[in-house]
Amino acid sequence: MRLLIKGAVVYTMAEQGVVHADVLVQDGKIIAVAPGIAPEQEDQILHAEGMYLLPGLMDGHVHLGLMDMESGEISETTAPVTPDMEIEYSVDFASKDFTYCMKEGITSVCIIPGSSNIIGGKGIVVKTNCAEGKKEILNSYACMKAAMGGNPQSAFGRRGKAPATRMEILRQFRAYLEAVRLFTESGEREITSAYRRSELLAGVPVLEGKVPIKIHCTRHDMAAVMQVLKDFPVKYTLDHAWGTAPYVDQIAEAGCGVMFGPAGCYRGLGEGREIDFRDVRSLYEKGVEVAMISDAPLLSPESIIYEAGEAVSAGVPVEEALKMITLYPARWTGCEERIGSIEPGKDADLVLFNGLPARDVHARVMYTIISGNIVYKMMIEEEAKKIC
Amino acid sequence: MYVLKHGMVHTGNGDAPFPADLRIADGRIQEIGRGLVCPEAEEIDLAGKDIFPGCIDPVCYMGCLNLQSIYKDHNERKGMILPELRAEDSFSAEELVYQQLYKRGITAVGISTGGRNPVSGRMMACCTAGSSIKDMKLPGTAPLRGNFLQSTYVLSRQDAPYPLVRGSALQSVVRILQSVRKEMDAGKELAEWMLPFRELLTGEVPLMAAVEKEAEIRTLLERMKELPVRLILFGAYEAAPFAEELIEKQIPVVLGDMASGSGKMYRKVELEKLVDGVKKGLVLAVSAAGIQENAGRDTFFWNLAELRKNGLSEEEAVTVAAKNPAKILGIEKETGTLEIGKRADLTVFTGHPFVNRTAVPEAVWIQGKPVWLREKRCGRGLAV
Numbered sequence: 001m002r003l004l005i006k007g008a009v010v011y012t013m014a015e016q017g018v019v020h021a022d023v024l025v026q027d028g029k030i031i032a033v034a035p036g037i038a039p040e041q042e043d044q045i046l047h048a049e050g051m052y053l054l055p056g057l058m059d060g061h062v063h064l065g066l067m068d069m070e071s072g073e074i075s076e077t078t079a080p081v082t083p084d085m086e087i088e089y090s091v092d093f094a095s096k097d098f099t100y101c102m103k104e105g106i107t108s109v110c111i112i113p114g115s116s117n118i119i120g121g122k123g124i125v126v127k128t129n130c131a132e133g134k135k136e137i138l139n140s141y142a143c144m145k146a147a148m149g150g151n152p153q154s155a156f157g158r159r160g161k162a163p164a165t166r167m168e169i170l171r172q173f174r175a176y177l178e179a180v181r182l183f184t185e186s187g188e189r190e191i192t193s194a195y196r197r198s199e200l201l202a203g204v205p206v207l208e209g210k211v212p213i214k215i216h217c218t219r220h221d222m223a224a225v226m227q228v229l230k231d232f233p234v235k236y237t238l239d240h241a242w243g244t245a246p247y248v249d250q251i252a253e254a255g256c257g258v259m260f261g262p263a264g265c266y267r268g269l270g271e272g273r274e275i276d277f278r279d280v281r282s283l284y285e286k287g288v289e290v291a292m293i294s295d296a297p298l299l300s301p302e303s304i305i306y307e308a309g310e311a312v313s314a315g316v317p318v319e320e321a322l323k324m325i326t327l328y329p330a331r332w333t334g335c336e337e338r339i340g341s342i343e344p345g346k347d348a349d350l351v352l353f354n355g356l357p358a359r360d361v362h363a364r365v366m367y368t369i370i371s372g373n374i375v376y377k378m379m380i381e382e383e384a385k386k387i388c
Numbered sequence: 389m390y391v392l393k394h395g396m397v398h399t400g401n402g403d404a405p406f407p408a409d410l411r412i413a414d415g416r417i418q419e420i421g422r423g424l425v426c427p428e429a430e431e432i433d434l435a436g437k438d439i440f441p442g443c444i445d446p447v448c449y450m451g452c453l454n455l456q457s458i459y460k461d462h463n464e465r466k467g468m469i470l471p472e473l474r475a476e477d478s479f480s481a482e483e484l485v486y487q488q489l490y491k492r493g494i495t496a497v498g499i500s501t502g503g504r505n506p507v508s509g510r511m512m513a514c515c516t517a518g519s520s521i522k523d524m525k526l527p528g529t530a531p532l533r534g535n536f537l538q539s540t541y542v543l544s545r546q547d548a549p550y551p552l553v554r555g556s557a558l559q560s561v562v563r564i565l566q567s568v569r570k571e572m573d574a575g576k577e578l579a580e581w582m583l584p585f586r587e588l589l590t591g592e593v594p595l596m597a598a599v600e601k602e603a604e605i606r607t608l609l610e611r612m613k614e615l616p617v618r619l620i621l622f623g624a625y626e627a628a629p630f631a632e633e634l635i636e637k638q639i640p641v642v643l644g645d646m647a648s649g650s651g652k653m654y655r656k657v658e659l660e661k662l663v664d665g666v667k668k669g670l671v672l673a674v675s676a677a678g679i680q681e682n683a684g685r686d687t688f689f690w691n692l693a694e695l696r697k698n699g700l701s702e703e704e705a706v707t708v709a710a711k712n713p714a715k716i717l718g719i720e721k722e723t724g725t726l727e728i729g730k731r732a733d734l735t736v737f738t739g740h741p742f743v744n745r746t747a748v749p750e751a752v753w754i755q756g757k758p759v760w761l762r763e764k765r766c767g768r769g770l771a772v
Binding site: 303318 | 455689697745748
């Protein structure tokens with residue numbers, strides 16, 4: 001059966017831009033975006049006049065569904081470099097966290113290891129209907145998690161282990177990438193470093209520029225890590241990226257992505273000293289792609305919508321701010337072919353709001369659609385009647 | 389003296405906004421009306437702009453935390469029931485001003501003692517810009533802060549022998565109140581330590597009671613039923629089932645930060661019911677503070693947006709952001725609405741911030757002085 005969504009204002013996040021159009025869905029995929037699509041007899045019709053249709057929202061940096069946050073399941077801290085660890089083994093895909101995301105319009109999340117390790121392992125992208133018995137992993141190796149600064153320092157240095165300083169963090173980071181390079185150059189045969197084969201294999205697609213490194217860093221850590229990565233042909237995102245102001249040009253030149261957030265904390269004294277959405281605007285003006293992150297459960301998942309709203313208040317155009325919670329996180333986690341925009345051929349992961357999120361303060365989710373199925377609808381009778 | 393001309397005035401009383409001029413002198417609003425003329429005043433043209441009462445966050449730890457130290461200044465450890473302590477004695481103007489709450493339109497806060505003691509101390513209302521407590525403290529009767537929830541017990545068991553459960557925390561406070569009341573009824577002279585409790589029992593000082601779970605709220609309301617204490621619920625994430633009772637007893641609710649730690653995700657927060665309560669007379673406010681930690685100024689507005697999503701109208705949102713918290717902090721005679729005689733604590737926005745995120749603050753005034761002007765485009769030669 002096909003689903004026809006009629007009459008919404010469609011923010012495609014693609015070439016079509018913002019259009020008043022109908023969207024036709026079949027077998028979990030978008031098959032047409034055009035005005036006045038004529039329904040066939042069997043089609044399920046969703047009357048969405050007055051609503052805004054967006055690609056399902058995505059958060060590119062979360063720790064949701066981890067079986068037990070408190071016991072530190074989030075980071076494997078027996079060694080500072082654990083590139084072959086896969087977060088998938090720590091996730092409870094039946095967790096209610098995912099159902100909550102669905103209700104807030106977030107249809108995909110990138111789940112990653114914590115920030116205690118210099119290199120923490122592999123992150124995944126999963127659709128948030130996974131708790132409904134439909135686990136669908138969009139990318140089982142969406143990124144390689146890395147972390148600079150205070151977190152590895154305190155996780156290891158405090159126990160009298162290395163790294164205790166930023167110097168040692170970057171030395172180990174460089175040494176690992178160097179070891180992967182030598183390993184690759186030998187045709188993946190020779191191991192000349194102390195790393196295990198599986199650890200080096202994990203780094204191969206990273207050095208090939210296929211899997212981005214997702215680097216927890218703020219302030220001067222950003223500058224230092226960009227300096228190191230000039231020597232390697234890798235793709236990467238700077239995650240958190242607080243205190244960006246002095247480094248905007250350097251970031252634009254590096255060509256990396258930025259995953260900004262979580263915001264909403266008080267002005268602290270250390271890494272969280274400057275969380276300023278004017279930085280997001282500066283990055284946008286320099287052509288840097290920024291995605292908003294909640295770091296959930298650090299912040300509640302829907303906070304990405306509020307962060308996009310803060311970006312709008314800081315002067316970022318609304319459409320661009322919405323790309324920060326749809327297209328850009330999809331692009332920087334290797335999922336752009338499947339999700340992130342409303343185009344024929346892409347997955348029918350869609351969300352209908354009663355106002356434009358990031359602009360209209362009252363905007364809330366009316367319907368969430370994942371792979372063509374309505375997985376959430378706001379149960380106000382009047383609205384429910386609109387489904388025939 | 390200033391006259392703010394041609395702005396759209398949102399009083400905070402729930403009225404529909406109307407275009408008017410505001411005359412400000414001696415730190416207060418002297419006149420509100422059309423076509424005000426005052427030759428000696430500086431005129432500022434606010435055509436196309438919206439004027440609101442400054443927002444008030446009724447619970448704020450920033451300003452008495454001592455951020456740079458591991459020894460926090462808002463949680464004393466000498467004992468558990470400490471009504472003699474005053475947040476203002478820990479107050480650091482520098483720390484509060486550093487948060488730049490005023491830039492976002494928050495002009496006053498209730499500085500609060502922390503969440504680890506059944507009674508942690510006396511709160512203080514103050515404005516968010518200034519250089520010293522001397523000028524920043526607002527007159528009024530700020531609440532006493534109490535904590536009757538499980539996280540208090542979890543914290544206190546680390547180094548205190550008692551109480552070990554939230555029940556005994558509440559019980560200790562109720563017992564003290566009962567015995568003080570008995571002394572009062574018998575007309576006896578009260579010992580000095582009893583005086584703060586007398587203030588609670590006479591209703592002079594309200595009790596800001598931190599609770600979050602439904603069971604904690606039910607127990608608090610039940611055990612306090614016989615006592616004439618003016619309660620305010622703080623945190624209060626699961627307060628919705630009690631809305632009717634709270635309206636009837638005129639018990640205000642300060643909804644704590646819902647973003648940090650995914651507070652909203654992990655609790656049963658029924659925002660639609662709370663909003664429905666507001667429409668029936670519930671005095672609701674929001675805070676960027678949680679029970680133990682403070683989030684930043686943005687979360688104050690995110691919380692309001694959550695209420696807007698669930699049916700709170702934009703003018704009701706102004707009341708929730710300014711008028712209600714002023715009432716809760718006992719400073720409603722001073723600030724919280726735009727009315728003649730009140731302090732000129734106000735914000736000028738380029739639209740309605742509770743409608744559209746493109747509306748940004750243009751100017752923020754505290755006690756009749758502009759404390760912040762966006763790119764100094766508003767007015768001429770105003771010193772910041």
